[in-house]
Amino acid sequence: MAHNVSRTEELIGILTDVSNHRFREARSINPESMLYQTTYYAVQEKLLADASVEDPTNKPVASIDLCNASLTPAGEEFLAAHKN
Numbered sequence: 001m002a003h004n005v006s007r008t009e010e011l012i013g014i015l016t017d018v019s020n021h022r023f024r025e026a027r028s029i030n031p032e033s034m035l036y037q038t039t040y041y042a043v044q045e046k047l048l049a050d051a052s053v054e055d056p057t058n059k060p061v062a063s064i065d066l067c068n069a070s071l072t073p074a075g076e077e078f079l080a081a082h083k084n
Contacts (some may be wrong), residue, residue: 002031007037015079018071026052030061048069048070049069051064051066077080
């Protein structure tokens with residue numbers, strides 16, 4: 001059965017994956033997807049550094065590249081506050 005996650009849960013997952021260097025290549029994804037939206041949010045909120053998020057204007061697909069991304073101090077603080 002599918003499980004809908006909150007933005008906070010998705011953000012925790014992305015930040016954890018970035019901190020563990022799990023992103024090995026750029027991804028082309030639907031800009032309406034939770035992954036794109038949450039990654040965009042993380043960049044805008046300065047939780048991630050060196051992340052590449054393509055502007056999806058007039059495009060059905062956008063790319064995100066988190067290969068060289070790292071957590072900012074704010075990202076580390078967010079993750080520490082929300083980890084179980």
